[in-house]
Amino acid sequence: MxxxxxxxxxxxxxxxxxxxxxxxxxxxxxxxxxxxxxxxxxxxxxxxxxxxxxxxxxxxxxxxxxxxxxxxxxxxxxxxxxxxxxxxxxxxxxxxxxxxxxxxxxxxxxxxxxxxxxxxxxxxxxxxxxxxxxxxxxxxxxxxxxxxxxxxxxxxxxxxxxxxxxxxxxxxxxxxxxxxxxxxxxxxxxxxxxxxxxxxxxxxxxxxxxxxxxxxxxxxxxxxxxxxxxxxxxxxxxxxxxxxxxxxxxxxNRTGMTPLSKVSTAVEWYLTGNEVAKLAKEITNLVIDTRSIEVYSRGSIPGTINLPYPDLFAEWLGRLANYEKGIFIIAEPHQYADLRKILINMGMDNLQGFFPLSVVKTATKLQSYDHQSPKNVDKKRKSAQVQVLDVRYQEEWEESHIPNAKHIPLPQLPERLDELTYDKPIAVHCRSGKRSAIASSILLNHGFEVINVEGGFINWENENLEITNK
The missing domain is CATH 3.60.15.10 (Ribonuclease Z/Hydroxyacylglutathione hydrolase-like)
Incomplete structure (x- = not known):
């Protein structure tokens, strides 16, 4: 055998x-x-x-x-x-x-x-x-x-x-x-x-x-x-x-997916960063930047969403899935085959193409956000200089959270942006800082000023800062 x-x-x-x-x-x-x-x-x-x-x-x-x-x-x-x-x-x-x-x-x-x-x-x-x-x-x-x-x-x-x-x-x-x-x-x-x-x-x-x-x-x-x-x-x-x-x-899976022989193979596109930004702003497209959280936060093409590969890519592509939009991916060329395999295994046959990482440098306008310590964010919270956004799951929120924070689980964020205001920066956090990085990219794309809380709720608790379960 x-x-x-x-x-x-x-x-x-x-x-x-x-x-x-x-x-x-x-x-x-x-x-x-x-x-x-x-x-x-x-x-x-x-x-x-x-x-x-x-x-x-x-x-x-x-x-x-x-x-x-x-x-x-x-x-x-x-x-x-x-x-x-x-x-x-x-x-x-x-x-x-x-x-x-x-x-x-x-x-x-x-x-x-x-x-x-x-x-x-x-x-x-x-x-x-x-x-x-x-x-x-x-x-x-x-x-x-x-x-x-x-x-x-x-x-x-x-x-x-x-x-x-x-x-x-x-x-x-x-x-x-x-x-x-x-x-x-x-x-x-x-x-x-x-x-x-x-x-x-x-x-x-x-x-x-x-x-x-x-x-x-x-x-x-x-x-x-x-x-x-x-x-x-x-x-x-x-x-x-x-x-x-x-x-x-x-x-x-009840009937079987489209045969792979009928699915077109996505190839590398040769556009400028400004052209990629135009693609990303179209509601029919989703442009994903697979760079690390730290690199993305220092400068990214407007309209792109940060799903670091391999760390968060597959899980959060699935949680934010949209089978109607055309998908474009910014990544290292040697990663294209593995990324395509992931999308194929998730049934996302609407992968349109790839862009190399170098495309980011060709954009004339980049967006960025800050990472700040829990203590610094807490000072701003107490003086009403920021609005705190918690993007963890409901069970995590109910166990304990930052007083007066706004709670919107990350998968729901794109549909609930109207619950946030533009008058103050948004200090966003999750448990460890990974989900909040994805949230930061979504918020940036909609014109919010963003602060990602370093180390998330774990660091907040480690610093013995105020929490509640009410």
Whole structure:
């Protein structure tokens, strides 16, 4: 048997290839849209990809099952369990095969048994792997978004991202039941999850790529509650706000995204900084500057938004997602391919082009903002010289915040700018200073005078400055 692991660090997404070396038949579990790496490995190993296997309808990346099926002739295997079978609606040109609980995919001596594990989504399937050439017992389970290392899949996405009322609590009940069944596996059984640390599909995912049932029983917090009510309280508490693009992913992954062969390849544009500024001011465009926070703040082309790469790029592109606007990116030329890959995996096919970093120097007018210490900002706050803006999430705000600050979570900022005034500089902060840097670029583009609070709320607290929870 052959088993290998693929990982997209930008989206914290894992996929797997398993194959029977005797027959050369291979399957890819939860492939991403950029399928070249799977095709390359299969070619090198002499495999034919026969199966493209889905654990569920993904919310955080574009599934590659349709791309893989079109390119290799593989059959798509998907869940028939759950309400409305998850809502899949496959193109008639694709080879598809629906699975029920306990159904088996055969790949020579290797078998993948479908195990219905609802909770994260109603249709969710895990896949139990057995190498028939070695024995008749399973060696592990591909758990998708059901179980992660140190966490489990959140059950609230259908309600928060798609608007299915009441599905969060129902999903939590299903997830608890699925976990009780899963605990019956022997401790040696390996766990191969669909995501790692950094994914918004859970609240505390570990960065280790694999685990075992026994280890998770001992140390995974979600395995510890022994009654349903305690588990529901635990799993629904503190779940992060889902990125905006999750809604779009749920939509496109029901049917399959546009074939990559029909998506135009973005190229480098040769414009001046002034011409880029004109592009950025058009409401139909989004121009992203990927330079560091510090460099961007010292001088940027008006109208651009600062999403530093790689630090904040993928996460906040997803949280500020707009699938209607044409996207342009200012970056290092050697980064173009990786940036395009990220956008493709998020379904943002409206990438129009790239500009090299040198374009910034050709603009005749640049915008900038200051970074100031919490103590300095506090003095100005007390003398009413600034208005304080907190762009953290609601849960962070409710725990504690700066007195009389204005609260607008960063994802909501573009739509709520009319709640701010132009008569005073805006001192903007988040937890550590990263989100507030993105907010600073948005505020600059709308004519506000901006101060980014150095080190954010963490430094504010470390300086023992005034806070409240009222």
């Amino acid at each position: 052959y088993l290998t692991y693929f990982y997209d660090s930008a989206l914290a997404q894992a996929s797997y290839m398993v194959a029977c070396q005797a027959t050369g038949e291979a399957a890819v579990i939860d492939p991403s849209r950029n399928i070249e790496e799977y095709v390359k490995v299969a070619r090198e190993q002499g495999f034919q990809i026969r199966a493209a296997v889905e654990t569920h309808i993904h919310a955080d990346f574009v599934s590659g099952v349709t791309e893989l099926a079109r390119r290799t002739g593989a059959t798509i295997y998907y869940s028939l369990e759950g309400a409305d079978n998850g809502g899949y609606d496959w193109d008639d040109s694709l080879s598809v095969h629906g699975l029920r609980d306990q159904d088996i995919i055969h790949l020579g001596n290797v078998q993948l048994k479908a195990i219905h594990t609802p909770g994260h989504t109603p249709e969710h399937m895990s896949y139990e792997l057995t190498d028939g050439a070695a024995g008749d017992k399973p060696m592990g389970v591909f758990t998708g978004d059901f179980i992660f290392v140190g966490d489990v899949g959140r059950p609230d996405l259908l309600e928060k991202s798609v608007g299915v009322k009441g599905s969060a609590e129902q999903g939590a009940r299903q997830l608890f039941a699925s976990l009780q069944k899963f605990k019956q596996y022997s401790d040696y059984i390996q766990i191969w999850p669909g995501h790692g640390s950094g994914s918004a599909c859970g609240k505390s995912l570990g960065s280790v790529p694999a685990s075992t049932v026994g280890y998770e029983k001992l140390f995974n917090p979600a395995f510890q509650p022994t009654n349903e009510a305690d588990f529901i309280d635990f799993i629904l508490d503190g779940q992060p706000e889902p990125p905006a693009y999750f809604t779009k992913m749920k939509e496109v």
